[in-house]
Amino acid sequence: MTDIIAEPEGGDRRKGSLLAQDTRTQKRNAAERRFQIYGMVAVSIAVLALVFLLTSIVSNGIGSFSQTFISLDVVLAEDKLDKTGSRDRTEMAKVSTFGYAPLIKAAIEDRIAAEGIEIDGLTKPDALISKEAAAQLRNFVLANTDRVGDTVEFKFLASGRIDGYYKGRVTMASAALDRNISPEQLMLADALKDAGALERTFNWDFITAPDASENRPEAAGLGVAILGSLYMMVVVLFLALPIGVAASIYLEEFAPKNFLTDVIEVNISNLAAVPSIVFGILGLAIFINFAGLPQSAPIVGGLVLTLMTLPTIIIATRASLKSVPPSIREAALGVGASKMQTVFHHVLPLAAPGILTGTIIGLSQALGETAPLLLIGMVAFVREYPGAPPEGFFDPASALPVQIYNWTTRSDPAFVERASGAIIVLLIFLLIMNIVAIILRRRFERRW
Amino acid sequence: MLNAKLTVSTIAILTVSATAAAARDQVQVAGSSTVLPYASIVAESFGENFDFPTPVVESGGSSAGLKRFCEGVGENTIDIANSSRKIREGEVAACADAGVTDIIEVRIGYDGIVFASQIDGPAYTAFTEDHWYMALAEQVFMDGEITANPFTMWNEIDPSLPAAEIQAFIPGTKHGTREVFEEKVLLVGCENSGAIGGMILAGMSEDDAEDACMNVRTDGRSVDIDGDYTETLARIDANSNGVGVFGLAFYENNTDKLKVATMSGIAPSTETISTGEYPVSRPLYFYIKAAHIGVIPGLKEFASFFVADEIAGPDGPLAEYGLVSDPVLVETQIMIEAEETMGSGS
Numbered sequence: 001m002t003d004i005i006a007e008p009e010g011g012d013r014r015k016g017s018l019l020a021q022d023t024r025t026q027k028r029n030a031a032e033r034r035f036q037i038y039g040m041v042a043v044s045i046a047v048l049a050l051v052f053l054l055t056s057i058v059s060n061g062i063g064s065f066s067q068t069f070i071s072l073d074v075v076l077a078e079d080k081l082d083k084t085g086s087r088d089r090t091e092m093a094k095v096s097t098f099g100y101a102p103l104i105k106a107a108i109e110d111r112i113a114a115e116g117i118e119i120d121g122l123t124k125p126d127a128l129i130s131k132e133a134a135a136q137l138r139n140f141v142l143a144n145t146d147r148v149g150d151t152v153e154f155k156f157l158a159s160g161r162i163d164g165y166y167k168g169r170v171t172m173a174s175a176a177l178d179r180n181i182s183p184e185q186l187m188l189a190d191a192l193k194d195a196g197a198l199e200r201t202f203n204w205d206f207i208t209a210p211d212a213s214e215n216r217p218e219a220a221g222l223g224v225a226i227l228g229s230l231y232m233m234v235v236v237l238f239l240a241l242p243i244g245v246a247a248s249i250y251l252e253e254f255a256p257k258n259f260l261t262d263v264i265e266v267n268i269s270n271l272a273a274v275p276s277i278v279f280g281i282l283g284l285a286i287f288i289n290f291a292g293l294p295q296s297a298p299i300v301g302g303l304v305l306t307l308m309t310l311p312t313i314i315i316a317t318r319a320s321l322k323s324v325p326p327s328i329r330e331a332a333l334g335v336g337a338s339k340m341q342t343v344f345h346h347v348l349p350l351a352a353p354g355i356l357t358g359t360i361i362g363l364s365q366a367l368g369e370t371a372p373l374l375l376i377g378m379v380a381f382v383r384e385y386p387g388a389p390p391e392g393f394f395d396p397a398s399a400l401p402v403q404i405y406n407w408t409t410r411s412d413p414a415f416v417e418r419a420s421g422a423i424i425v426l427l428i429f430l431l432i433m434n435i436v437a438i439i440l441r442r443r444f445e446r447r448w
Numbered sequence: 449m450l451n452a453k454l455t456v457s458t459i460a461i462l463t464v465s466a467t468a469a470a471a472r473d474q475v476q477v478a479g480s481s482t483v484l485p486y487a488s489i490v491a492e493s494f495g496e497n498f499d500f501p502t503p504v505v506e507s508g509g510s511s512a513g514l515k516r517f518c519e520g521v522g523e524n525t526i527d528i529a530n531s532s533r534k535i536r537e538g539e540v541a542a543c544a545d546a547g548v549t550d551i552i553e554v555r556i557g558y559d560g561i562v563f564a565s566q567i568d569g570p571a572y573t574a575f576t577e578d579h580w581y582m583a584l585a586e587q588v589f590m591d592g593e594i595t596a597n598p599f600t601m602w603n604e605i606d607p608s609l610p611a612a613e614i615q616a617f618i619p620g621t622k623h624g625t626r627e628v629f630e631e632k633v634l635l636v637g638c639e640n641s642g643a644i645g646g647m648i649l650a651g652m653s654e655d656d657a658e659d660a661c662m663n664v665r666t667d668g669r670s671v672d673i674d675g676d677y678t679e680t681l682a683r684i685d686a687n688s689n690g691v692g693v694f695g696l697a698f699y700e701n702n703t704d705k706l707k708v709a710t711m712s713g714i715a716p717s718t719e720t721i722s723t724g725e726y727p728v729s730r731p732l733y734f735y736i737k738a739a740h741i742g743v744i745p746g747l748k749e750f751a752s753f754f755v756a757d758e759i760a761g762p763d764g765p766l767a768e769y770g771l772v773s774d775p776v777l778v779e780t781q782i783m784i785e786a787e788e789t790m791g792s793g794s
Contacts, residue, residue, distance in 0.1 A: 096497045098758050131765070135496040174704035177567065213489040214701075215765055292524055294472060296504050374508070377478070381488040383495055383502040384474065396474065396504045409507075409676040410485070411701040 057427075061420025063167040067203035067218060068158040070129060070192065072107040076141060078149045087145045097134040100141075101126070104133050104156070117191040122184040128192075130157035132212065132219035157205075158198065160217040160414035162189050166200055169413065206421060210383040211403065217414035220407070222422055224382050228298050228397030229367060229429075231386065235302025235393065236309055236366050241359050243306075244313030251314075252321045253343050272311035279308045280372030288376060295377035296396035298386065304372045309362040316358020320351040353444040360437040364430050370401040378402055400426045472523045475503035475750050479513025479530030480624060481676065482559060482695060483732050486766050487530055490754045493765065498753070500746030505530075510624045514735070518543035521739045527747050529735045532559065532624035540790070550738035550789040554751060554780055556760055558772040560696035560721040561628055561728040564706040569688040570610035572602075575709045577727070579605055581637025583614045584670045586663040589643035594650055597665050617683050617692040618664070620674035628730045629693055630662040633711075636727070638662075681705070696721070697770020718762075721772040729772065738789050748784070755780045 021029070078085065080099060082092050105126040112125060133156040141148060157163075161181035164170040166189075175183045192198040209221025255261045283304035287293045293300050324347050332342040373379055379402045386395035398406075400422065407419035477487055484507040495502025506513075510531040517529035518539060535553065543551060563580075565572045582605045587594050602609035619625040638644045638661030647657040664670050673680045677698040684690045684706070691709075696716055699706055708716060711727055720726040734754070741748045753759060755777060760766050762773045774780065 093499075096758070097493065138496065170704075177704040179700050179703045213492040214485040215489050215769055216492075288524055289519075295476060295524060295526070296506070377476070377504075377506055379508070380478075380504050380506040381484070381491060382504050383492060396476075409481070409678055411677060411698040413702065 057420050057423050060417060061422075061424045063169075064206050064417050064421025065203055066200050067206070068163040068166050068198060068200045069155045070108075070158050070198050071153060071155050072104070072111055072129075072197065073151050073153050074103055074107040074137060075110075075151045076148050077103060081141055082145075082148050087148065089142060089145055092145060092148075093142060095138070097138050100134040100137045103137065104129055111192070111195075111197060112188070115191065115195045115197075117188065117195070119184050119187050119191070121182075122188055123182070125185070125188055127181065127185055128159055128162050128189055130159050130218045131216045132157050157216075157218045158189070160412060162186070163218050164414055164417075165189060167417070169417070206418075207425070210385065211381060211398065211406070212383075213381070214410050214412055214415075217410070217412045217418060220415070220418055222400065222403060222425060224385055225398045225400045225403035225422070226425070227386055227392075228301070228378070228382075228402075229400045231298035231389065231393055231397060232302040232305055232399060233363055233367060234389070235299060236305045236363060237359070239303070239306040240309045240313050240362065244310050244359075245317055245355060247310075248314045248317035248321060249343060249348070252318050253347070254339070268311050268314050272315060275371070276308055276369055277371040277374070279304050280375035282307065283372060284375045294394050294396075296380050296382065297394050298378075298397045298399075299393040300376045301373055301378050301397075301399065302393070304376060305366040305369060308369065308372060309366050312362035312365060313355075313359050316361070317351070317355045320354025320358070321347060323354065324350045350446060353441045356440045356444075357437045360433050360440075364433045367429060367433070368401050368426065370399075370405055373399055373402055379405065381406070400429070473745055474501040475528065475744055475747050476506075476526045477503055477528040477530060477734075478506040478508055478516055478526045479528075479734070480510040480532040480732070481507040482510075482532040482624065483530035483556070483734065485697065485769060486556065486732070486771055487734070487754075489765050489769060490750070490759055493759065494746075494750050494753050498746065498749060500749065503528075503746075503750055509622060511622075514539050515542075517735060517737065518546055518548055520546040521548055521737065523744070525737070527737050527740045527744050528751070531733045531735065532730065533627065534731075534733060535735060535790075548737055548739070550791075552736040552738055552751070552784065552787060553790050554734050554736065554755060554784060555731050555774055556734060556755060556771070556780075557732060557766065557774045557777075558721055558729045559732050559770075560716045560718075560726060560772060561625060561632075561730070562694050562696050562699050562708050562716045563691055563711065564684070564694050564699050564708045565691045566684055566688050567705055567707045569690075569707075570602075570612040572610060572612075572691050572709050573707070574608070574713065576640075576712050577633050577637035578641045579609065579637070580616075580633050581641060581643065581661065584616055584618070584634065584664050585638070585643075585661065586665045587660060589641075589646040589650075592646070594647060594660075597667075600669070612689045614669045615687055615690045616670045617673050617680045617690055618670055619680075619693055620672040622674060624730075625693065625695070628728065632728045632730075634662050634664075695770065696772070700770045718767060718770075718772045722775055731774075732771070736784075738787060741787060748787070751784050752781065755784060 080103060081095055084091055108125050108129060133154070136156065137154065140152070140154070161170050161175070161178065162185070165186050170178070170181065170186070172183045172186060175181045175186050189198060205219070205221050207221065207226070208223045209219060210224045211221070212219040251261060251265065283300055287300045287303055288295055328346050328350065329342050332346045333339070337345065370379070378397070378399055380396065380398060382396050382398045384396070386392040386397040404419050404422045404426065407415040407422065477491070484505060487505045491503040491505050494500070510533055513529040514531060514535060516526050519525050535551070540551070543549070563572070563575055579602070582588055583599060583602065585597055588597050599605055600614060601611055602614055603611040618629060635658060644657050644661055647660055648654060652660065671683070673683065677694050680692040680694060681702060684692045694706070696718070699708055714720050714726045716726045721729045736747070736751055757777065758764055760771070760773055760777060764773070767773050
């Protein structure tokens with residue numbers, strides 16, 4: 001545009017043919033092509049980065065959705081589990097998981113003998129079985145005290161290293177150097193696989209089970225983290241949406257335009273840019289130390305994330321209220337509606353798709369947040385599921401991004417796979433939320 | 449209007465349930481990230497074997513944990529602080545100011561600090577404290593005077609070391625491990641090589657000389673790792689000349705990727721550390737708020753379970769993960785049983 005105005009002699013252009021481009025036009029067209037190329041390069045860099053990220057996460061993490069299991073017949077020996085013979089649950093609970101470990105060892109040794117597997121230099125065949133197995137066995141026995149004395153078939157988790165062997169993470173060469181597994185034990189695993197005792201199946205426990213300690217990465221799951229995140233999102237939704245919408249309606253439709261509202265407006269925009277850890281510090285000071293709410297609880301996490309999400313929702317809501325044409329308001333007022341009727345009967349329904357989209361974007365932002373949770377004690381090892389709401393909001397829980405962070409800091413390499421798997425789960429949740437936002441917008445949006 | 453009503457009622461419900469849910473029934477633990485794996489192994493086993501809920505274990509570092517521990521007595525404060533060092537006098541005083549007067553100190557065992565490198569990298573197999581001092585100090589004492597560290601290759605320090613660039617990854621200053629590394633490696637190396645004596649002769653006061661011994665060079669040959677050992681491992685993976693400082697437990701879980709060096713001829717292992725032969729190790733602790741015993745269900749049981757022979761003993765799951773068990777564990781068990789606080793007993 002400026003080029004044309006800057007043209008010193010306007011008459012020059014008419015000299016050329018319409019079909020042949022003069023140098024100035026060629027220059028402008030070249031500039032446009034260059035700009036398009038810059039754009040395409042920028043887009044392809046972004047796409048490449050995304051593809052790289054997704055492939056690395058998926059290739060690392062897809063393995064966590066399947067798990068190796070070993071089936072064994074365990075003799076529930078009465079002399080070990082119920083010395084008094086009374087089948088009294090409280091009496092039997094005195095036998096700790098350490099008392100159950102020998103039964104599992106005996107079971108796998110029996111199986112090796114029964115299959116006629118002979119491997120030179122094989123030691124500790126029970127290293128193939130996860131340490132979770134003893135707990136699994138104990139829970140079964142305490143729940144079914146009448147089964148003591150029977151032989152029962154159990155499907156135990158294989159240990160993390162054996163599982164890694166079938167996922168390509170552990171090899172014979174690395175096992176020779178590894179203190180936790182030997183090549184002979186891997187050979188035994190292969191022999192058991194041939195005998196049909198070892199199989200790899202889809203692992204629901206990864207989604208539903210609680211976290212596990214560093215000694216048993218194969219048993220670690222996302223159950224508590226998913227529940228914790230869900231509870232927090234419920235709190236955020238039920239607090240941030242009404243407060244945010246009420247605040248924006250007042251500011252946009254009713255509040256007088258003066259210095260005070262200007263200050264509030266600027267501060268809301270500023271608040272959206274405050275680092276999230278600041279909200280964590282605030283949460284610790286107000287909700288835990290002052291209000292006395294419990295630590296590590298989803299309610300505190302939810303309140304902190306509400307504060308963080310509010311500006312996003314307010315800004316989105318105000319933008320969508322603004323985009324409702326004034327003619328709608330004037331028409332409503334013209335037929336005698338009060339200001340409040342105008343807003344609630346006409347403006348708000350039309351702004352709803354924008355408000356919902358803003359809310360969902362705010363929620364997905366809150367879903368991926370770790371920093372503010374650090375200070376309120378949610379970055380923790382939590383194994384107990386929180387109870388049903390509303391009491392469950394006050395029970396300790398973890399959160400999805402926190403679980404990912406926790407797993408990446410652990411020393412056993414099996415947790416790397418688990419962390420990538422958890423990222424996949426988090427991404428799926430985010431994807432679902434964003435798709436819902438798009439559907440809502442498509443379905444309810446009106447154009448003028 | 450509807451929205452406003454909803455908000456008011458939500459807040460009302462929240463306040464009511466907040467008062468109802470005040471009683472906490474699980475033990476809360478926070479502190480050192482070195483102790484975290486052990487504490488979570490014990491917490492898991494505790495939850496499985498007792499009717500109490502599984503304790504919640506947070507990390508965040510020894511100092512942060514002790515700070516929260518000292519915030520006061522009450523259900524919204526933590527019950528146990530994990531620490532990879534002994535509690536400082538200032539922290540005990542801060543605790544006392546906030547009303548936390550009775551603290552039970554529990555030593556759970558020892559943690560070894562090892563020097564490891566890429567398994568296929570240069571043959572870093574035998575170090576002494578002197579090597580590390582010479583390689584990493586800001587200033588070294590040579591030919592009677594203090595000079596800026598001139599070494600760039602390990603074999604310049606000692607011909608027995610491999611001809612590889614000096615590149616070390618050491619824990620950052622926020623880690624408790626750094627303190628141990630400075631005191632048990634750099635300072636010892638400084639003393640053994642006679643550098644500290646030279647510095648004092650050159651006119652430095654003893655304290656200044658000690659500080660100078662522990663000053664690490666800043667020209668990029670030594671890199672502070674503020675994250676976890678997983679970050680150190682990633683740096684070693686990418687740099688074949690690199691040598692990293694790890695915890696024994698971390699090394700033992702990654703023996704297929706790392707090779708460990710001896711320190712003054714002693715290979716690190718649970719045996720050499722428990723006898724005290726391997727020089728670079730430190731005790732690990734946790735601190736119990738005695739006022740919470742009997743208030744928080746399962747607190748004392750958890751503490752006793754933590755140091756029970758079947759858990760913290762030489763054949764227990766903690767030793768399996770890499771903890772060097774305490775040879776006098778039985779004393780700790782008796783101490784917890786008697787609820788002996790820090791002032792009263794030892």
